[in-house]
Amino acid sequence: MSSPKPTSARSDGGGVPAAVVNRLSMYLRELRHLLADGNQTISSSQLGQRLGFTDAQVRKDLAHFGQFGHPGIGYRCEELVDIIRRILGTDRQWNVCLVGVGNLGQALLGYKGFASQGFKIVAAFDADAAKHGQTYEGVLVYPAEALADEIQRQQIELGIIAVPAQAAQAAADRLVAAGVSGILNFAPVTVSVPPGVSKVGVDLARELEQVTFTVVSRLRAAAES
Amino acid sequence: MSSPKPTSARSDGGGVPAAVVNRLSMYLRELRHLLADGNQTISSSQLGQRLGFTDAQVRKDLAHFGQFGHPGIGYRCEELVDIIRRILGTDRQWNVCLVGVGNLGQALLGYKGFASQGFKIVAAFDADAAKHGQTYEGVLVYPAEALADEIQRQQIELGIIAVPAQAAQAAADRLVAAGVSGILNFAPVTVSVPPGVSKVGVDLARELEQVTFTVVSRLRAAAES
Numbered sequence: 001m002s003s004p005k006p007t008s009a010r011s012d013g014g015g016v017p018a019a020v021v022n023r024l025s026m027y028l029r030e031l032r033h034l035l036a037d038g039n040q041t042i043s044s045s046q047l048g049q050r051l052g053f054t055d056a057q058v059r060k061d062l063a064h065f066g067q068f069g070h071p072g073i074g075y076r077c078e079e080l081v082d083i084i085r086r087i088l089g090t091d092r093q094w095n096v097c098l099v100g101v102g103n104l105g106q107a108l109l110g111y112k113g114f115a116s117q118g119f120k121i122v123a124a125f126d127a128d129a130a131k132h133g134q135t136y137e138g139v140l141v142y143p144a145e146a147l148a149d150e151i152q153r154q155q156i157e158l159g160i161i162a163v164p165a166q167a168a169q170a171a172a173d174r175l176v177a178a179g180v181s182g183i184l185n186f187a188p189v190t191v192s193v194p195p196g197v198s199k200v201g202v203d204l205a206r207e208l209e210q211v212t213f214t215v216v217s218r219l220r221a222a223a224e225s
Numbered sequence: 226m227s228s229p230k231p232t233s234a235r236s237d238g239g240g241v242p243a244a245v246v247n248r249l250s251m252y253l254r255e256l257r258h259l260l261a262d263g264n265q266t267i268s269s270s271q272l273g274q275r276l277g278f279t280d281a282q283v284r285k286d287l288a289h290f291g292q293f294g295h296p297g298i299g300y301r302c303e304e305l306v307d308i309i310r311r312i313l314g315t316d317r318q319w320n321v322c323l324v325g326v327g328n329l330g331q332a333l334l335g336y337k338g339f340a341s342q343g344f345k346i347v348a349a350f351d352a353d354a355a356k357h358g359q360t361y362e363g364v365l366v367y368p369a370e371a372l373a374d375e376i377q378r379q380q381i382e383l384g385i386i387a388v389p390a391q392a393a394q395a396a397a398d399r400l401v402a403a404g405v406s407g408i409l410n411f412a413p414v415t416v417s418v419p420p421g422v423s424k425v426g427v428d429l430a431r432e433l434e435q436v437t438f439t440v441v442s443r444l445r446a447a448a449e450s
Binding site for chain 1: 241242243244246247249250251254276312313314315319321327328329331332333335336337338339341342344382383385390406407408409413415421423424425427428429430431432433434435436437438439440441442443
């Protein structure tokens with residue numbers, strides 16, 4: 001059975017807003033829960049309702065990539081899971097390496113959410129010689145100097161940076177020189193990468209600012225009404 | 226000197242897209258770097274350029290909240306920092322508690338980016354009795370049963386959840402019952418909170434999916450051209 005193909009986006013993600021991609025990830029998780037609960041199909045309004053979005057939002061997000069609904073049926077859960085995974089690029093496994101095995105790095109090595117989405121951390125790197133040759137959560141720690149060789153040998157395509165701020169750009173440069181396609185940066189600083197490399201920065205305080213923004217917006221609205 | 230006041234947003238964040246709020250956080254950090262480097266003013270195109278956005282994007286994002294530019298000058302960096310902090314609600318300190326002191330929790334306690342943005346973790350809670358009474362990064366760990374009392378006593382308004390998936394909803398329920406205004410959830414599962422409480426979920430795999438999305442979009446575009 002062939003399912004509808006997603007249309008491809010442009011080189012930078014096709015001008016598709018990051019928020020849309022973020023919601024695709026949320027739809028994917030919800031659809032998996034639905035499948036696990038034995039549901040075969042779902043309407044855009046049901047899917048939206050479960051996540052707090054309107055049905056129009058769901059349809060508009062998916063329309064960036066094609067027409068996937070079936071008249072009188074809605075979405076077939078399994079089909080839509082396949083489609084979204086193909087859009088996100090997680091319809092296959094990605095080999096990932098971690099740079100920095102401090103508290104955060106160790107937390108990331110133990111994070112169950114990566115493997116379940118197709119991300120396999122296959123190597124870790126740290127400047128601390130005491131950690132070299134040790135394994136954390138089954139992942140071997142190498143010296144930073146071994147990075148290029150291991151990336152080549154294990155066909156690692158993505159790198160996660162979990163080093164202190166002052167070491168982040170050097171880690172990014174090393175990953176880029178070794179040929180990774182994308183970087184997820186947890187250091188609380190912006191790193192520069194060349195145009196051909198994808199980069200997302202995770203700033204944990206920024207996430208908290210999203211929380212306080214809605215808290216103060218609510219308080220201001222209450223004060224005015 | 227009185228600076229322009231941001232207009233208030235609606236109760237849920239005013240229909241202001243999360244991506245806009247996210248970019249405000251990025252503008253804030255960049256403006257602080259500019260100030261540290263001795264810059265007094267900046268144009269929207271300069272600010273955008275430093276972050277990879279167009280000047281139109283910068284102006285449109287800020288226009289959600291008011292008119293802050295000065296003809297012939299651009300933005301006054303210090304003024305815009307004050308305005309964005311007021312919009313985000315970080316023009317004051319927030320007392321924060323952490324639920325779950327495992328690897329991730331300990332990494333969050335050591336994360337320097339929170340304090341610098343006005344977030345002070347003042348208490349931590351864990352189910353493990355061996356951790357009670359211990360301090361991590363200067364923060365005392367209490368039993369989960371002490372949560373409501375400590376939240377009241379220390380006027381804690383925000384809670385960070387860093388417990389395993391199966392314990393996340395119970396942690397959220399406890400925080401809500403104790404009266405927090407907002408929750409940042411790191412557990413790889415969606416938690417439900419009542420309408421009056423703000424919630425942001427951090428799904429670390431979702432961040433990696435943003436990376437792979439742009440990687441595969443670039444590959445598809447290259448294959449087609």
